[in-house]
Structure formats: structure tokens, C-alpha cells
Amino acid sequence: MQQxxxxxxxxxDIIPTIQSVDVEYSFGSGESEKMVLFxxxxxxxxxxxxxxxxxxxxxxxxxxxxxxxxxxMQVGSIKFIGRELLDSxxxxxxxxxxxxxxxxQHHNLFDSLSAIDTLMVTMQLRSPKPSKQIAHQEAxxxxxxxxxxxxxxxxxxxxxGGQKQRVAIARALINHPKMILADEPTxxxxxxxxxxxxxIFKERAEKEGATVLIVTHDNxxxxxxxxxxxxxxxxxxxxxxxKEHLRICEYLRECYVFKDVKASVLNNLAHQLxxxxxxxxxxxxxxxxxxxMFYLIDHGKVNVQVDTEGQVKQLTTIGAGGYFGELALLNExxxxxxxxxxxxxxxxxxxxTDFLAVxxxxxxxxxxxxxxxxxxx
Amino acid sequence: MSSLNIHIGMSMLLHxxxxxxxxxxxxxxxxxxxxxxxxxxxxxxxxxxxxxxxINADLVVIHKxxxxxxxxxxxxxxxxxxxxxxxxxxxxxxxxxDGVGLKNPDTQEVKRIIMYAFPPQSRPFNLKxxxxxTWEFLKIRGNVLFDIRSRDIFGDFQIGDNxxxxxxxxxxxxxxxxxxxxxxxxxxxxxxxxxRDPGDNLIMGLVRxxxxxxxxxxxxxxxDKLDDDLLIMSPxxxxxxxxRYTVINAxxxxxxxxxxxxxxxIGTVICYQILYNEVTDNLPxxxxxxxxxxxxxxxxxxxxxxxxxxxxxxxxxxxGLSFLIYDITADATRLIMEFSLxxxxxxxxxxxxxxxxAGYLAMKKVLKLDPAELY
Numbered sequence: 001m002q003q004x005x006x007x008x009x010x011x012x013d014i015i016p017t018i019q020s021v022d023v024e025y026s027f028g029s030g031e032s033e034k035m036v037l038f039x040x041x042x043x044x045x046x047x048x049x050x051x052x053x054x055x056x057x058x059x060x061x062x063x064x065x066x067x068x069x070x071x072x073m074q075v076g077s078i079k080f081i082g083r084e085l086l087d088s089x090x091x092x093x094x095x096x097x098x099x100x101x102x103x104x105q106h107h108n109l110f111d112s113l114s115a116i117d118t119l120m121v122t123m124q125l126r127s128p129k130p131s132k133q134i135a136h137q138e139a140x141x142x143x144x145x146x147x148x149x150x151x152x153x154x155x156x157x158x159x160x161g162g163q164k165q166r167v168a169i170a171r172a173l174i175n176h177p178k179m180i181l182a183d184e185p186t187x188x189x190x191x192x193x194x195x196x197x198x199x200i201f202k203e204r205a206e207k208e209g210a211t212v213l214i215v216t217h218d219n220x221x222x223x224x225x226x227x228x229x230x231x232x233x234x235x236x237x238x239x240x241x242x243k244e245h246l247r248i249c250e251y252l253r254e255c256y257v258f259k260d261v262k263a264s265v266l267n268n269l270a271h272q273l274x275x276x277x278x279x280x281x282x283x284x285x286x287x288x289x290x291x292x293m294f295y296l297i298d299h300g301k302v303n304v305q306v307d308t309e310g311q312v313k314q315l316t317t318i319g320a321g322g323y324f325g326e327l328a329l330l331n332e333x334x335x336x337x338x339x340x341x342x343x344x345x346x347x348x349x350x351x352x353t354d355f356l357a358v359x360x361x362x363x364x365x366x367x368x369x370x371x372x373x374x375x376x377x
Numbered sequence: 378m379s380s381l382n383i384h385i386g387m388s389m390l391l392h393x394x395x396x397x398x399x400x401x402x403x404x405x406x407x408x409x410x411x412x413x414x415x416x417x418x419x420x421x422x423x424x425x426x427x428x429x430x431x432i433n434a435d436l437v438v439i440h441k442x443x444x445x446x447x448x449x450x451x452x453x454x455x456x457x458x459x460x461x462x463x464x465x466x467x468x469x470x471x472x473x474x475d476g477v478g479l480k481n482p483d484t485q486e487v488k489r490i491i492m493y494a495f496p497p498q499s500r501p502f503n504l505k506x507x508x509x510x511t512w513e514f515l516k517i518r519g520n521v522l523f524d525i526r527s528r529d530i531f532g533d534f535q536i537g538d539n540x541x542x543x544x545x546x547x548x549x550x551x552x553x554x555x556x557x558x559x560x561x562x563x564x565x566x567x568x569x570x571x572x573r574d575p576g577d578n579l580i581m582g583l584v585r586x587x588x589x590x591x592x593x594x595x596x597x598x599x600x601d602k603l604d605d606d607l608l609i610m611s612p613x614x615x616x617x618x619x620x621r622y623t624v625i626n627a628x629x630x631x632x633x634x635x636x637x638x639x640x641x642x643i644g645t646v647i648c649y650q651i652l653y654n655e656v657t658d659n660l661p662x663x664x665x666x667x668x669x670x671x672x673x674x675x676x677x678x679x680x681x682x683x684x685x686x687x688x689x690x691x692x693x694x695x696x697g698l699s700f701l702i703y704d705i706t707a708d709a710t711r712l713i714m715e716f717s718l719x720x721x722x723x724x725x726x727x728x729x730x731x732x733x734x735a736g737y738l739a740m741k742k743v744l745k746l747d748p749a750e751l752y
Contacts (some may be wrong), residue, residue, distance in 0.1 A: 109662070
């Protein structure tokens with residue numbers, strides 16, 4: 001059995017797209033040396049969409065350029081799909097960059113190249129080079145998807161700011177990179193095309209396992225994020241698997257025991273939950289044991305059964321979002337029933353102290369829960 | 378199926394028409410300057426050596442002190458007679474040369490002109506425009522040939538007109554094409570007897586050898602017996618000696634030689650300026666290419682491609698313009714202004730390498746570019 005950290009998923013057989021350890025970076029040297037990054041540890045897995053936020057000057061962009069092999073590493077380690085960036089040669093950097101799609105704040109399109117030519121230039125990086133026909137077709141499809149069908153033969157001078165930005169986004173996506181690094185990609189886009197871009201990001205993440213790392217302040221795209229990383233003053237201030245976090249909060253809110261607890265408290269509570277996986281038929285709670293934990297099912301199913309003098313009685317089945325184990329904690333009594341995993345199940349657990357702390361903070365809640373169980377019992 | 382090759386360099390050149398026009402004119406300008414310098418350089422040298430290049434014989438005998446062809450050191454005909462007497466020698470041709478006054482029939486002014494005289498039956502020079510008939514005319518006493526490319530100062534003549542040379546009457550029997558040089562304005566050719574007689578001192582002696590003999594040993598034998606005051610050499614050697622003399626001793630050769638180097642330098646600067654501006658204007662774009670994973674080779678290729686194309690599209694109008702200017706110059710100066718394949722090829726190579734070198738200078742900026750600056 002393995003105990004999982006809440007903010008890092010089971011990584012035994014997945015090579016992370018990005019694994020940064022103790023990354024430090026400073027500009028200048030000697031007296032004028034200014035450290036802009038320190039103690040940055042970040043692991044991002046294939047298929048994740050990560051949104052990086054933080055005030056300007058917090059080092060987001062510097063970290064992004066380090067991850068994208070645009071800048072030489074100074075201290076620490078960043079592994080891009082298992083390949084170390086520290087002390088990598090220029091050649092290695094060029095090779096790595098081919099697997100990364102960059103979207104810059106400024107589109108930087110060649111004035112002399114039409115939208116479709118811009119994409120075809122990028123496709124020359126593929127090995128082997130595609131034929132002209134195939135390249136043309138592929139580029140045309142992507143541009144059409146981004147709403148540039150009528151304008152694919154236009155040069156930048158005849159495109160609006162948003163259209164240019166979409167060409168730049170298409171350029172970053174055309175070679176199906178393993179990682180997409182984007183700096184404010186949707187800033188210049190209207191609602192609809194911003195949405196299309198995010199859709200494509202999601203598609204690439206789901207279907208191709210691409211990792212998407214977006215630096216943005218655009219609230220419209222926050223709900224696409226699997227993980228939100230907040231940077232302050234050169235280090236990662238918070239790093240939350242936001243989708244999972246929101247799901248837990250949702251579950252907690254649905255729990256009768258926490259029905260009157262304020263959202264902010266639940267939010268903190270969600271951070272204290274520890275995840276654990278159970279195999280089929282594994283006993284989660286043994287009837288008669290001392291209660292130490294509160295359980296919340298993330299996914300899977302469990303059976304609750306009572307053993308009355310050798311006769312096993314099936315009480316109920318609980319699925320995702322369901323919880324159990326609160327009574328023994330509240331009443332300081334042994335477990336009244338056994339809980340057995342029916343299938344491979346992942347459960348968040350909260351230890352007794354933390355659980356009681358929350359309850360204690362809202363005394364009415366404790367009473368109410370007790371009353372409820374008294375009545376029903 | 379064609380493979381995917383998008384030429385950024387080419388597209389950038391063609392994109393901005395105004396800049397392309399400027400760039401093309403810039404390069405063309407440099408090309409024209411180079412052609413002019415080379416043209417003058419060769420024109421002056423060739424014109425100095427023009428008579429040497431026309432010699433139709435195996436060997437030339439001249440006086441040792443006649444270090445260039447505009448000097449007047451003559452020698453006695455006996456020396457040529459001695460050479461003619463040697464085995465292997467077929468023929469010796471005496472050449473007389475004088476500076477004479479030719480009266481301009483329109484203005485009555487007398488202008489100095491060079492007169493060459495020789496036994497007409499020996500046909501010592503390959504003269505353009507001269508037919509068998511014309512050679513026959515020279516046998517008639519008083520007939521002369523006039524170099525049609527002489528400068529205009531001598532006036533207008535028709536064939537058959539009377540010419541007054543050093544107050545004596547002569548008759549114009551035909552035209553030849555030789556061309557003046559920077560010292561002499563024109564040339565006349567006449568038969569021995571019409572001008573100078575056998576026994577007079579020679580400016581040159583031409584020697585023709587028998588066929589089917591060991592030329593090297595014959596020449597050696599002639600050299601061994603030759604008077605210490607004389608030199609013997611092939612017409613090519615004479616022409617080269619003349620050009621070498623002009624290049625080294627006359628400032629004119631050096632002036633245009635330096636001009637050639639300067640124009641090459643100017644061309645490089647113009648070309649560099651063009652490429653450098655293009656590179657500077659597109660710096661973020663080049664940085665983006667780098668950030669996308671294009672290696673230095675691709676960037677070098679892009680800029681060098683641009684430089685190479687620029688050299689070609691600049692060279693062609695430059696060449697065309699030079700043709701025009703050569704014609705005008707040849708007309709005005711009567712110097713030999715000729716394009717040779719070699720000179721066209723050399724100037725093209727110079728233009729090409731000039732552009733590539735400029736490209737190399739401009740490229741260094743791109744190679745040093747840090748893509749991290751983009752963010």
C-alpha cells in the first residue's frame with residue numbers, strides 16, 4: 001500500500017513532462033546579482049493543463065524560459081521528459097525546443113510570410129520533412145479550425161492583432177509538441193477564439209498527452225486548468241491540483257457533517273485530506289477497531305457490513321462522494337461496522353484531530369450531527 | 378511529391394519592394410564601380426600594350442634602353458640582318474616608328490600622331506579592318522592607313538583623301554582599328570619607302586622562325602649572338618612587360634587598382650548595411666525561429682541565401698549598366714574597354730563573396746541572439 005501526497009499523483013510509471021528540483025536563477029553577477037528564482041520544485045505530468053499566475057516580477061516568465069530551454073540553467077535541475085536541462089549543450093537545447101510549442105506575448109511573425117507559409121516553415125522542423133501537399137493540408141486544417149480559413153494566404157500586415165496571435169498559436173501547435181508553453185496566449189483574443197484555443201489545448205492534453213503550461217491573468221480560462229501554480233517573489237507559493245481540489249470541496253460540501261461549515265474552512269480542510277488507494281476486497285475499516293480516520297470516497301465503491309455474532313449483514317453500498325467513519329470519531333466509540341472496498345477505490349482520509357478541530361470550531365454542528373445520529377439510531 | 382522548403386530569406390527579399398529596389402541599386406552601383414575600375418585598369422594597360430598585342434611574328438627585338446613602348450631608343454638594321462642570317466630564321470621585318478604631325482583638314486591644326494612603317498609584303502601586324510587589298514595598297518608609295526579609333530582631334534577623312542603629314546602629301550588608302558593610348562592620340566601605318574627607307578634605324582625588329590625547327594634552341598642561339606644593347610622576346614612577353622611597367626611605374630595603374638579595392642570595400646559596406654537592416658528589423662522573428670528549435674545552420678542558410686540572391690539580382694543590372702558605360706567610355710576615350718568572360722566572372726565572384734561576407738557579418742548578430750529575450 002502506498003500513501004500518496006495530495007499534490008502529486010501516483011508517478012511510479014509515468015515520466016513527468018517537467019520535473020524541476022531546487023531551481024535557482026539570478027540575473028547579473030557580483031554586487032548587482034539579483035536572485036529571481038529560488039527553491040522551485042514543480043512536477044508536471046503528461047496531459048496536465050497548468051496555469052501559472054502571480055504578480056509581475058514574481059519570476060513566472062523566467063521559470064517558463066528555463067523550462068522551455070530558452071535560458072541556460074544555473075542551479076538546480078529541470079528534467080524535460082527525463083532529459084536534464086542543466087549543463088545541456090546548445091544542440092540538445094535546439095533538439096528539445098522542437099518538442100515544445102512556444103506562444104509568446106508578441107507574435108513575432110515574419111512580415112514576408114503568409115499565415116500558411118509561417119506554419120509550413122515550422123513544419124520543416126519535422127523529421128522526416130513532410131511533403132508540401134501534406135504540410136499544406138495540415139496547416140490549412142489548423143488555420144480553418146482557428147477561424148482563419150479565408151485569411152490563410154494573408155501576410156501579417158493584412159491581419160488584425162487577434163488574427164496574428166492565432167497564427168502564432170497555430171505555429172506553436174502545428175508540430176504537435178509534447179509541451180505547450182504559452183505566455184498570455186488569449187490576451188489579444190475575443191471570447192470565441194479564446195475558447196477555441198483552450199479547446200484545442202484540452203484536446204491536445206487529453207488525446208496526445210501534451211502538457212500545457214500557461215502564464216495568464218485571464219480568468220476566462222482558469223476553469224481549464226488541472227493545476228494552478230501561484231508564484232510570489234521568485235518561488236512557488238502554492239501549487240494545487242485545482243480540478244481535484246474543487247471536486248473534494250464539492251464532496252465536502254455535500255457531506256451532511258459539514259453542511260454548516262464555511263467554504264473557507266472546507267477549503268483548508270480539503271488541503272489536509274490525504275489520498276489512499278485500496279484494492280478490491282481490501283478491508284478499510286474493521287468493525288470493533290478504534291476510530292482514527294474520517295473517510296471520503298473519491299472514486300470506487302465500498303460495502304458497509306455488520307457482523308452480528310458471526311452473521312454478516314449487508315447494510316449499504318457507498319459510491320463516489322460518499323463518506324463514512326465520522327460517528328466513531330464524534331462519539332469516541334469503536335467502529336460499528338466494517339467497510340470493504342468493492343473495487344479499486346481511492347479514498348481521501350482525514351485524521352481524527354483535524355476532523356475534530358473542524359467540528360469543534362462549529363459546536364452547533366457537532367451537536368446537530370450527534371442529535372441526528374441519536375434520532376436515527 | 379515536392380519536399381517542403383519555404384525560403385524565408387527569399388521571401389523577405391521579395392516582400393519589401395522598395396527595399397528590394399534600393400538593395401538592388403546599391404549592389405548594382407557597387408558592381409558598376411568595380412567594372413569601371415577594372416575597365417579603366419585593363420583599358421589603360423591594354424591600350425599601352427596595344428601594338429605589342431597586334432604583332433604577327435614569333436619574336437621581337439628592341440633596344441635594351443627602351444623600357445616601355447613610348448620610348449624612342451632605336452637600333453641599326455645591321456643587327457636584324459645578323460639575326461636573319463642565322464639558321465632557323467625565316468624572316469626579319471624592320472619596323473620604323475616616328476611621331477609625326479598630321480594636319481587637320483577642317484581646322485588646319487597640326488596634331489602629333491604616331492607613324493609606323495614596315496615592308497608591306499611582310500604584314501607584320503594583325504590589323505583589324507585590313508584586307509588583302511589594303512595590304513596591296515600599302516605597296517604604293519604615298520599610301521597610308523589611318524586608325525579609325527584615333528581621337529577626333531585629327532578631323533574627318535574619307536578614303537582617297539589627301540593627308541598632309543609633316544607638310545608632305547600622302548593619300549588615305551584605308552582604315553584600321555587599333556585605338557590610342559593615354560600618351561598617343563592616333564596611329565598611321567605606311568609601307569617602307571612611303572615613310573623611311575631601308576637602312577634607317579629601327580624601333581623594333583620582328584623575327585619569324587621556320588616551321589619544324591627546335592624553336593627553343595633557335596631562340597637561345599639568337600640570344601647568345603645578340604648585341605648587348607638589344608633584347609629579344611615574344612610579343613606576349615613584350616605586352617606583359619608593358620602592362621607590368623604601366624602598373625608598377627605609372628600611377629594610373631595603381632590608381633585604378635586601388636579604386637578596384639575601394640569599390641569592393643564600398644560594395645561590402647552597402648551590402649552589409651542592407652542585410653544588417655533586414656536582420657535588425659526581424660530580430661524578434663529570428664529569435665522566434667531559434668526558440669522553435671531551428672539550429673544555427675538554418676539561420677546561416679537563411680541569411681546566406683538572402684546574400685547570394687542579392688548578389689545575383691544586384692549583379693545583373695550592374696552588368697547591364699556597365700556595358701552601357703563601357704561603350705560610352707570607349708567612345709569618349711578611345712581606350713580599349715572590353716568585357717572578357719574572365720572579367721565578368723571575376724567581378725561576379727567578387728560581388729558574390731562581398732555579399733556573403735556582408736551576410737556573415739550581419740549573421741553574427743543573429744547567432745548571438747538570446748531567445749530568452751523574447752519573453
